Amino acid sequence: MALKVYNTMTRQKEEFIPHEAGKVKMYVCGVTPYNHPHIGNARPFITWDVIKRYLEHCRYEVFHVQNFTDVDDKIIKAANTEGVTWDVIANRYIASYFEVMDKLNIRRADIYPTVSDHMTEIINIVEGLVAKGYAYIVDGDVYYSVEKFNDYGKLSGRDIEDMKAGARVDVDERKHHPMDFALWKSAKPGEPAWESPWGKGRPGWHIECTAMSLKYLGNSFDFHGGGSDLIFPHHENEIAQSEAFVEESQPFVRYWLHNGFITVNEEKMSKSLGNFFLVKDILEHYSPEVLRFFVLSTHYRSPLDFSDERLSEAQRSLERLRTAVENVLQLGKMPDAANENKADELVKVARQAEEDFCKAMDDDFNTALAISVMFGLAKEINVYYNGVIAGKVQHTAKGYTALRETYFMMANIIGIFVQEQTGKVDDSQELVEQLMDIIIEIRQHARQNKDWATADKVRDSLGAVGIVLEDSPQGVRWKKR
Numbered sequence: 513m514a515l516k517v518y519n520t521m522t523r524q525k526e527e528f529i530p531h532e533a534g535k536v537k538m539y540v541c542g543v544t545p546y547n548h549p550h551i552g553n554a555r556p557f558i559t560w561d562v563i564k565r566y567l568e569h570c571r572y573e574v575f576h577v578q579n580f581t582d583v584d585d586k587i588i589k590a591a592n593t594e595g596v597t598w599d600v601i602a603n604r605y606i607a608s609y610f611e612v613m614d615k616l617n618i619r620r621a622d623i624y625p626t627v628s629d630h631m632t633e634i635i636n637i638v639e640g641l642v643a644k645g646y647a648y649i650v651d652g653d654v655y656y657s658v659e660k661f662n663d664y665g666k667l668s669g670r671d672i673e674d675m676k677a678g679a680r681v682d683v684d685e686r687k688h689h690p691m692d693f694a695l696w697k698s699a700k701p702g703e704p705a706w707e708s709p710w711g712k713g714r715p716g717w718h719i720e721c722t723a724m725s726l727k728y729l730g731n732s733f734d735f736h737g738g739g740s741d742l743i744f745p746h747h748e749n750e751i752a753q754s755e756a757f758v759e760e761s762q763p764f765v766r767y768w769l770h771n772g773f774i775t776v777n778e779e780k781m782s783k784s785l786g787n788f789f790l791v792k793d794i795l796e797h798y799s800p801e802v803l804r805f806f807v808l809s810t811h812y813r814s815p816l817d818f819s820d821e822r823l824s825e826a827q828r829s830l831e832r833l834r835t836a837v838e839n840v841l842q843l844g845k846m847p848d849a850a851n852e853n854k855a856d857e858l859v860k861v862a863r864q865a866e867e868d869f870c871k872a873m874d875d876d877f878n879t880a881l882a883i884s885v886m887f888g889l890a891k892e893i894n895v896y897y898n899g900v901i902a903g904k905v906q907h908t909a910k911g912y913t914a915l916r917e918t919y920f921m922m923a924n925i926i927g928i929f930v931q932e933q934t935g936k937v938d939d940s941q942e943l944v945e946q947l948m949d950i951i952i953e954i955r956q957h958a959r960q961n962k963d964w965a966t967a968d969k970v971r972d973s974l975g976a977v978g979i980v981l982e983d984s985p986q987g988v989r990w991k992k993r
Contacts (some may be wrong), residue, residue, distance in 0.1 A: 513874045515570070518813060519734075520743060520768040521667055525876055531734050531766060536572045538564070539765075540745070542579045542624070546586040548790045549612050550819055551803075556739055557802055558927075559771050559877075561618045561811040563735075565925045566873050577728045578621040579721060580606055582628050583714055588703050598704050599628070603761050612791045615708055615800040617927045625724040625847035627715060631706045633723040634715045637757050638695045638708075646756040650686045652698030652711040658691045661752040667768060678765035678930045693749055695719050722757070725750075726763035731758045736765040743770055771812045777819050784955035789818065801928055802827045807878040808926055813833035829887075830928070832990075833912045837923070837932045838991060839897035849906035858896065858911030862918040865889040869922050876968065885924050893919065950986050952981070 515528040528537055540560045558877050560576075567574050576580050582602035591598045638654055641647040646660045658664045694716035699705035699731070705712040725733065738747065747768065754764040772780055780787055794803055797820075802956055806826035808814045867884055872881035893915050899905030923929040951970060958966040971981055974990070982989045 513871050515874045515970075516876060517767050517769060518876045520770050521763075521765075523669075525764055526767070528625065528734075528767065530572070531732055534571070534573060535730045536567050536574045536735065537733035537736065538574065538576050538735035539721070539729055539733065540576070540578045540621070540736075540740055542581065542720060543605075543609055544581040544586055545602045545609060546584065546590050547605060548608045548792050550781075551789045551791060551794065552739070553609075553610075553813075554616060554791050554803070554814065555774055555807050556737060556771050557613055558616060558807045559620050560737055560989050561927060562879055562925060563737075564619065565927065566877065569921070576621040577724065577898060578624050580609075580626045581717070581720060581760055582606070582626045582933045583704060584627075586715070591600045592702055602626075602628075608792075612795075616791070616797060616804050617930060618632070618908075620642050625728065627720045630720065630723050630727070631715070632821070633727055634719050635696075635708050636705075637723050637726070637753070638715075638719060640757050642694065644756065644759070646753075648688065649710055652713060653686075653694060654696035654710055655687055655692040656695050656749070656753060657688055658693075658752065659689050661756055663755070664691075664752050665748065667748050667751055670744060670748075691745075693718060695753070708785065713751060718746055719753060721746075722753045724766075725756060726758070731760055732762045732764060732766065734766050735769060736767075737769045739772070740770045740773055743768075768810075772815045773866065775815060779816055780826050781818070786980065794823075798823050798827065802830055803885075805830045806926055808970065809883055811876075811880045813876070813879055833886060833890050834932070834991070836893040836919060837929050838989065839893055840912070841932065842917060843897055843900065843907065843912045844916065844990070846900065846907045848909035850910075852908040852910075854906055855908040855910035855914075857891075858908065858912040861892050862889070862914035865892070866918050866921065868927075873925070876887055883926065886919070886926070889915070889919055889922070917956045945983070948990050949977075956988065969981065 518525050536559070540556065543549060560578075564574050564576055570908070571802065580602070585596050587601050591601045594601070638647065641656065642649065642654065647654050647656050647659075657757070658672060665675070672689075672691065676689060677984055680718045696708060696710055696719075697710040697713050697716060698710070703714065705714055726737070730751075736747070736750075758764065776789065791803070793865050802823060803826075806823055807816065809826060811831070865888065868888075869882050869885040872878045872885060896905060896911075896915070900907045920933050922931070923933065951974070953965050955970040956962075958970070974981060980991055982991070
């Protein structure tokens with residue numbers, strides 16, 4: 513099955529055909545770093561991380577650009593409130609972004625351009641748009657004329673005359689059309705400013721992404737992504753600027769992908785409603801892996817309702833998948849009976865699971881369906897493991913290897929179970945492992961001496977803090993509930 517993606521531009525699923533064979537170029541709108549990242553920020557970056565992982569699994573060479581809007585009204589306001597410069601605020605929250613996203617196992621983009629580092633490119637494009645007649649100058653401000661671009665509204669499906677009729681009565685009278693937008697803003701007191709042909713000032717919001725994407729990805733590239741809230745006006749304006757500036761027949765972007773909104777207990781997330789959740793606060797109660805899994809358990813285009821109940825549900829589901837990881841690792845320690853019939857049977861199971869997983873991902877990156885395939889394979893692994901432990905099934909290294917490689921392939925694309933696969937643990941986790949070995953040894957000693965009260969006390973006390981002991985012929989295993 514060929515990879516198909518839902519293109520916001522055409523409002524239908526289309527077969528993905530890269531601009532350049534074997535390569536994928538993608539641009540994802542990044543954050544405005546004026547505060548710590550919130551759950552709404554996390555969703556698109558988790559989504560695009562999985563998209564990138566799957567494309568690489570499909571042997572594409574991926575080049576990924578994601579910007580930081582480090583010059584913005586909200587940053588300037590925060591800086592003035594604290595009495596610091598704008599870059600202090602921007603750099604603080606860029607650092608916060610990386611700290612949080614690293615915890616969520618989001619791989620780094622190839623480049624993170626910022627507005628402040630691309631003033632030359634921005635000014636050059638604004639000059640070009642003025643020269644081509646797509647923009648005009650008013651008192652040191654430069655506006656884009658939407659009426660000059662015949663296809664304005666093609667991404668959002670809006671009609672320019674309807675937008676004019678619905679414009680506010682207090683719109684800037686200096687504009688030729690109410691929907692004209694700023695490419696360059698003249699300097700105001702208390703704001704950062706850069707020299708330009710129109711006097712000191714700073715860029716409007718939309719022009720930055722045009723400048724950065726054209727510089728790093730060329731005049732036409734494969735994917736452009738972001739939240740649904742960016743379709744209009746941000747991405748609509750990006751198209752108008754970019755295609756007017758380049759003036760080529762091919763589209764600026766071949767496939768537009770937008771993730772759905774996040775609600776909180778079925779209400780729109782907003783600071784005014786008091787249901788605005790920062791990722792760092794969520795991670796005080798749930799592991800990064802649980803939050804990542806929660807986001808991916810719903811298709812990226814669907815609305816995602818955030819609640820403690822749903823996070824707890826995701827936590828339980830993830831633990832069910834983790835049991836299969838633990839069983840796979842235990843199987844790897846067992847002797848090979850070299851049962852060819854069983855090996856062939858397990859290889860067939862693994863190959864079918866791989867086919868079903870990729871079929872789900874090929875259908876517009878349907879992680880929800882792909883995860884359901886993981887649950888199916890996890891069940892097969894657990895049944896096989898229990899059969900081996902009970903002595904009813906012979907262990908086969910060939911079959912085990914097929915199950916393990918397929919299951920871990922899926923986990924790698926979803927971005928979970930990194931520690932279990934690598935075997936790498938940090939110092940604190942290593943200490944926990946050592947302490948658990950001591951506790952289990954104490955319990956085993958008590959059982960050998962028929963001191964059932966002590967053995968039960970150890971087991972129940974561990975259970976009270978969420979640790980479960982499992983007795984097996986291979987010894988005692990422990991895991992977090």
